[in-house]
Amino acid sequence: MRIPPFYRKPAFQRFFGGMAVGGAISWCIFLYIYGVWQERNTELLQKQQQEIVDLNNEKKIWQDEYKEMNKRNLEQLTIQKINIKIVNWEKYKLDSLSVLETEDSVRDDINMMLAKDLETVYKSKDLLKKIIENKPVKINEKRYKLKVKEMVIYTNLTMQLEIQFE
Known part of the structure; x- marks a missing residue:
């Protein structure tokens, strides 16, 4: 090719x-x-x-x-525990069971403050005082009222209360 x-x-x-x-x-x-x-x-x-x-x-x-x-x-701190103490119960010759029941009753009344931040609890401290002081307490057929003597607000809300005749 x-x-x-x-x-x-x-x-x-x-x-x-x-x-x-x-x-x-x-x-x-x-x-x-x-x-x-x-x-x-x-x-x-x-x-x-x-x-x-x-x-x-x-x-x-x-x-x-x-x-x-x-x-x-x-x-930001919150309320973890509420401590209530009635300081002058010996003056009225109350038994410790009645005092303990009264402390528990007050603790139940202000139990809503658990897990609240400190600022909120501090702002509502007057409300707490009014809740406690306006509630009459009946112990051994006698009526008493509670008065807030001291209140410490931190992670534990500590209150010292005085008891008085109504």
């Missing part, structure tokens, strides 16, 4: 030359377009990576602030 003698004809030479030059030009255009496309994508990826880093930093700041707020809320 023989190769046809096209290399001697100028039309075929121009055709093959045009194909070679066109291939080279199209290859250059392809490289240029591909390079520009790659640059855009690289810039986009870098921009997105920077946004991810910024958002992660912002998220970390928010999480740290949230944890700090939680710690502050936990540090």
